[in-house]
Amino acid sequence: MNRTSLTTALALVVPSLLVGGALVAGGVLNWGQVACWIAFFSALTAGFAWFATLLGRDGAGAIARAAYRVQWLALLGGAVFLWWILFKHQFQYQYVHDYSSRDMPAKYVYAAFWGGQEGTFLLWALLTTTLGLLLMRLKHALTQPSMFFLNLPVIMLTFVGVVRGPFLASREAYVEGVGLNPLLQDWWMTIHPPVLFTGFSSFVVPFAIACAALLKRDWDGWVKVVMPWVVLSTAVQATGFIMGGVWAYKVLGWGGYWGWDPVENGSLIPWLANIGLLHGLLVQRATGSLRRTNYFLAVTSYVLVLYASFLTRSGVLADFSVHSFAASDEWRIPGGLGGFLLSLIGMASITGYGLLLSRLREIPKATQALGAFSRESFMWLGQLVFMLMCALVAVGMSAPLITRLFGPPSNVQTSYYNLVNGPLAIALGLLLGIAPLLRWRQHEPESFVKAALPAAAFAVLGAIVAVVAGVRQFIPGAIVFAMAFALAANFMVTLRGFRSGWKHGVAYLGHMGASVLLIGVIASSGYGLATQVQLPRGQQKHALGYDLVFRGMERDQEGKDHAIIAVNGDGRAFTANAKFYWSEYNQGYMKKPHIERFLTHDIYISPLEMVGGDAGGGTWFGVGETKKVGNIIYTFQSFLPEPGEGRMKLTANVIADIGGRTVPLKPSMEVSMASAQRTMTPAYLPSGGTVSIITADPNNGGRVMLALPGTERDRASETLAVEVSTKPFINLVWLGAVVMLASAFLSMIRRVLDLKRAPIQVQKADNAA
Amino acid sequence: MNFKVVLAVVLLAVAATVGYSSFKKTMTPYIGFAEARTASGLVQVNGKLADKDYVLKAQEQFLRFNLRDEQGTVMPVEYRGVIPGNFDQAVSVVAIGKYQGDHFEAQQLLVKCPSKYQAEAEKAAKGKAS
Numbered sequence: 001m002n003r004t005s006l007t008t009a010l011a012l013v014v015p016s017l018l019v020g021g022a023l024v025a026g027g028v029l030n031w032g033q034v035a036c037w038i039a040f041f042s043a044l045t046a047g048f049a050w051f052a053t054l055l056g057r058d059g060a061g062a063i064a065r066a067a068y069r070v071q072w073l074a075l076l077g078g079a080v081f082l083w084w085i086l087f088k089h090q091f092q093y094q095y096v097h098d099y100s101s102r103d104m105p106a107k108y109v110y111a112a113f114w115g116g117q118e119g120t121f122l123l124w125a126l127l128t129t130t131l132g133l134l135l136m137r138l139k140h141a142l143t144q145p146s147m148f149f150l151n152l153p154v155i156m157l158t159f160v161g162v163v164r165g166p167f168l169a170s171r172e173a174y175v176e177g178v179g180l181n182p183l184l185q186d187w188w189m190t191i192h193p194p195v196l197f198t199g200f201s202s203f204v205v206p207f208a209i210a211c212a213a214l215l216k217r218d219w220d221g222w223v224k225v226v227m228p229w230v231v232l233s234t235a236v237q238a239t240g241f242i243m244g245g246v247w248a249y250k251v252l253g254w255g256g257y258w259g260w261d262p263v264e265n266g267s268l269i270p271w272l273a274n275i276g277l278l279h280g281l282l283v284q285r286a287t288g289s290l291r292r293t294n295y296f297l298a299v300t301s302y303v304l305v306l307y308a309s310f311l312t313r314s315g316v317l318a319d320f321s322v323h324s325f326a327a328s329d330e331w332r333i334p335g336g337l338g339g340f341l342l343s344l345i346g347m348a349s350i351t352g353y354g355l356l357l358s359r360l361r362e363i364p365k366a367t368q369a370l371g372a373f374s375r376e377s378f379m380w381l382g383q384l385v386f387m388l389m390c391a392l393v394a395v396g397m398s399a400p401l402i403t404r405l406f407g408p409p410s411n412v413q414t415s416y417y418n419l420v421n422g423p424l425a426i427a428l429g430l431l432l433g434i435a436p437l438l439r440w441r442q443h444e445p446e447s448f449v450k451a452a453l454p455a456a457a458f459a460v461l462g463a464i465v466a467v468v469a470g471v472r473q474f475i476p477g478a479i480v481f482a483m484a485f486a487l488a489a490n491f492m493v494t495l496r497g498f499r500s501g502w503k504h505g506v507a508y509l510g511h512m513g514a515s516v517l518l519i520g521v522i523a524s525s526g527y528g529l530a531t532q533v534q535l536p537r538g539q540q541k542h543a544l545g546y547d548l549v550f551r552g553m554e555r556d557q558e559g560k561d562h563a564i565i566a567v568n569g570d571g572r573a574f575t576a577n578a579k580f581y582w583s584e585y586n587q588g589y590m591k592k593p594h595i596e597r598f599l600t601h602d603i604y605i606s607p608l609e610m611v612g613g614d615a616g617g618g619t620w621f622g623v624g625e626t627k628k629v630g631n632i633i634y635t636f637q638s639f640l641p642e643p644g645e646g647r648m649k650l651t652a653n654v655i656a657d658i659g660g661r662t663v664p665l666k667p668s669m670e671v672s673m674a675s676a677q678r679t680m681t682p683a684y685l686p687s688g689g690t691v692s693i694i695t696a697d698p699n700n701g702g703r704v705m706l707a708l709p710g711t712e713r714d715r716a717s718e719t720l721a722v723e724v725s726t727k728p729f730i731n732l733v734w735l736g737a738v739v740m741l742a743s744a745f746l747s748m749i750r751r752v753l754d755l756k757r758a759p760i761q762v763q764k765a766d767n768a769a
Numbered sequence: 770m771n772f773k774v775v776l777a778v779v780l781l782a783v784a785a786t787v788g789y790s791s792f793k794k795t796m797t798p799y800i801g802f803a804e805a806r807t808a809s810g811l812v813q814v815n816g817k818l819a820d821k822d823y824v825l826k827a828q829e830q831f832l833r834f835n836l837r838d839e840q841g842t843v844m845p846v847e848y849r850g851v852i853p854g855n856f857d858q859a860v861s862v863v864a865i866g867k868y869q870g871d872h873f874e875a876q877q878l879l880v881k882c883p884s885k886y887q888a889e890a891e892k893a894a895k896g897k898a899s
Contacts, residue, residue, distance in 0.1 A: 372771055372772050385780065388780065392788045395792065399792070403796065408804075409799055410799050410813065411799075411813070412796055413795040415791075416792060419787065419794070423784070608851045666821050681825050682825065684856065
C-alpha cells in the first residue's frame with residue numbers, strides 16, 4: 001500500500017515539476033500556475049481513483065489518498081506563493097497590483113490574499129481540501145465514498161484556479177499597486193473572511209457524507225459520522241457571521257450589526273438549513289424518523305452555500321446591493337465565475353438530489369411514528385421553523401431574479417425580512433422552550449404543565465418588563481415573551497444536564513444564548529432612538545438629551561481625518577472620535593462611528609457628511625486667473641450666465657488641478673430679481689469640501705469671490721452632519737452570541753468524543769428525564 | 770388529525786401568507802420613468818444625472834436634480850435628507866420613492882461612483898468578454 005502511495009505521488013509530482021519547471025523557465029507559466037495545474041491534475045486523479053473504489057477496486061484507494069495529499073500540498077504551495085508575491089510586491093501579477101500596494105501595513109498585505117475573487121476561490125479550494133484531509137483519517141466504511149463526493153467540487157474549484165487563478169500576468173508594467181479597498185482595511189479583514197470561508201467550505205462534508213450514505217444505503221449509521229461535522233459547520237459559520245456583525249457595527253458605521261444584505265443573507269441561509277439538519281439528526285438518532293428530511297437538508301445546505309456564492313459573486317444582484325463584490329457583467333461573460341458557480345450548483349444538485357430521488361422508495365420509514373406530545377415532534381416543528389426561515393430569506397434575497405420572470409426586476413425592502421421572520425421567531429422561542437422540557441416518545445401533558453410553569457411565569461414577567469420599558473407592538477412583545485420562556489426553560493434543563501455531566505448541558509446552554517441574543521436584537525434594533533443633527537464647528541447642539549460640540553477635524557499618523565466631538569450627557573462627558581476621511585479609492589467618505597459603551601446601552605455617533613459652511617469671505621479671482629490654495633490649483637475660466645424669467649443664474653466655470661488631475665467645478669448663484677434673494681449652489685471637490693460663490697462682479701471685467709476649502713474662513717464654518725443613536729441592551733446581543741458560540745464549540749468536542757467512543761448509547765445520552 | 774400535524778399545517782399556512790403579503794408589500798420594483806409617474810407605492814428608478822443644473826442646499830438638506838434614464842427621458846427628482854457627499858461625481862443614481870405632483874420624491878438615494886480603478890477593471894473584464 002505504501003509503495004502504491006509513493007509511486008502515485010511521485011508519478012504526479014515528478015513529471016509535473018519537470019514540465020512545470022520547463023514552462024516556468026520558458027516563461028509560459030509561473031510557479032503559482034504550476035501549483036494550480038498540479039492541484040487540478042491531482043484532484044482529477046484522486047477523483048478517478050475514488051470512482052474506481054466505488055466500482056469495487058479497493059486498491060485504488062491508496063492512489064486516491066496519495067493524489068489527494070499531493071493536491072493539498074500543491075494548493076498550499078499555491079497559497080504560500082500568493083503570499084510571497086504579495087509581500088514581495090510583485091506587481092507583474094495582476095492580482096497583486098489590484099489588491100495591494102507598497103504602503104500597506106503587513107497585516108493588510110496578508111489579508112489581500114482574499115481581497116479579490118480569484119484569491120478567495122484559491123482559499124476556498126485549500127480549505128475544502130484541508131477539511132477533506134481530516135475526514136480521510138476516519139476509519140469507516142463511508143470514508144472512501146464520502147471522499148469521492150467531497151472531491152467533486154474540489155475538481156471544479158482547482159479548475160477555476162487554473163483558468164482564473166490569482167497568478168495571471170499584469171496587463172501593464174506597474175510599479176505600484178492599487179491597494180486594498182479602504183473599506184476592507186480593518187483588523188477584522190485579517191480574521192473574518194478566513195473564518196467565514198472555513199464555515200462555507202465545511203458544508204461540503206455533510207453533503208459528501210450524505211451522498212455516500214445514500215449510495216451505500218446506509219440509513220442510520222451516517223448520523224454518528226456526520227454529527228461532529230454538522231456541529232462544526234454550525235459553530236464556525238455562526239462565528240463568521242457574528243464577527244461580520246461586530247465588524248459592521250463597530251467599523252462600518254451602518255448603524256447596526258445586521259442589515260439583511262445579500263452577503264449576510266447568503267451566510268445565514270445555509271446555516272439555517274444546517275441547524276435544521278442538526279436537530280433532525282438528533283431526532284433520527286433517538287427515534288429513527290426524519291431520515292429523508294435529513295438527507296435533503298444535508299444536500300440543501302451545500303447547495304445553498306453555492307447558490308449564495310452565485311448571488312453575491314456573479315454580479316446578478318449588482319444593481320440591488322450596496323456591497324456587491326463583482327463587476328456587474330461577470331455573470332454574462334462566458335467562462336466567468338458566474339457560469340462556473342452555476343455549473344457547481346448544477347453538479348451538487350444533480351448528484352445530491354439525484355441520489356436522494358433514486359433511493360427515496362428504499363429509505364425505510366420509522367417503525368414508530370413521531371409521538372404526538374413528545375420531544376421529537378416539537379423538534380420536528382422547530383426544524384420546520386428553521387426551514388421556513390431559510391426559505392423565506394432565500395426568496396427575499398432572490399427577489400430580483402424571481403421578479404425578473406414576471407416583469408421588471410425588483411427588490412424587497414429590508415423590512416420584508418423582519419416581517420416574515422417576526423412570527424416565526426415567536427414560534428421558535430416557544431418550541432425552543434417546550435422541546436427540552438419534554439421526554440422522547442411520549443410525555444404526559446400534566447407533568448409537562450408542572451415543569452413548564454416556572455418558565456411560563458418568567459416569560460410573563462419578561463413580557464411585563466418589556467411593556468413597561470416601552471414595547472407596544474404585538475410581534476416584538478410576543479418575541480420577548482417566547483424568548484424569555486425559552487431562556488427560563490433551558491436554564492432549568494441546563495442545570496439538570498450539568499448535574500449529570502457537562503455533555504448533557506451544553507446544547508441547552510446554546511439555547512439560552514440564542515434566546516438572550518434575540519431579546520437583545522429586539523431591544524437594540526427596535527427600540528433605540530436615532531436623530532440626525534448638524535453640528536457647526538464650535539456651536540453646542542442638542543440631540544437625544546446629549547450636548548454635542550463639534551471641535552474640528554484631527555489628522556492621525558496614517559493621514560486619516562477624525563471628527564472630534566465633545567459630548568455631555570447620561571452622567572458622562574466624553575470626546576467622540578469618529579474616523580471620517582475622504583477616500584480617493586472609493587470616491588467617497590470613509591466613516592467609522594464612535595461608540596460610547598454603557599452597561600445598558602451604547603451611544604452610537606456616526607458621521608454622515610461634511611457640509612460646507614456659508615463662508616463669510618473668500619478669494620477673488622479675475623477671468624483666467626489661477627491661484628493655489630492648499631494642494632489644489634484653481635483657475636477661474638469664465639462665467640456662464642443664464643438669464644431666466646424673474647431670476648438670474650450665474651455659473652462660474654472653475655478648473656481645479658488636484659495633483660495633476662483636473663476636475664471641472666461649476667458653482668452657481670441664483671438671484672431672484674424681485675426679492676434680490678440669492679441662492680448658492682456649491683460644487684463638490686473629489687478630495688472633500690466644497691467650492692461656492694460668495695459674490696460675483698460680472699460687469700467690472702468679470703470677477704468672482706469663491707469660498708475654498710482649506711482657507712481659514714472656510715474652516716471656521718465647517719459643519720458636520722452626524723447621526724446620533726442609542727442601542728439599548730446591545731450587550732445582550734454580544735453576551736448571547738458568546739454563550740451560543742461557546743456552547744456550539746463544546747458540543748462539537750462532545751460529538752467528536754462520541755464518535756471516538758465505540759458503540760454510542762443511543763437514547764440515554766440525551767434523555768432529559 | 771394528529772395534534773402536531775395541525776400545528777405544522779398552521780405554521781406553514783401562516784409563513785406562506787405572511788411571506789406572500791410581505792413580499793408584495795415591500796417590493797420596490799425597478800421601473801421606467803413613465804411607469805413611475807403612475808405607480809402607487811414605493812418604486813425604484815435609476816439613471817444618470819441629466820445635467821449639472823441641480824439645486825443643492827446642504828444646510829437645509831434639500832436636493833433637486835434631473836435624472837435621465839437609458840431611453841433619454843428626464844425626470845425631476847427631489848430629496849430631503851443628508852445629501853451624499855459624492856453626489857456630484859455620481860455616474861449612476863438609484864432613487865427609491867414615489868412620484869408626487871411634478872417630481873419624483875426620493876426617500877432614499879444610492880449614489881454609485883465607481884472609482885477610476887474599478888472602472889478600469891470593468892473595462893478590462895468587458896474587453897476579455899468580447
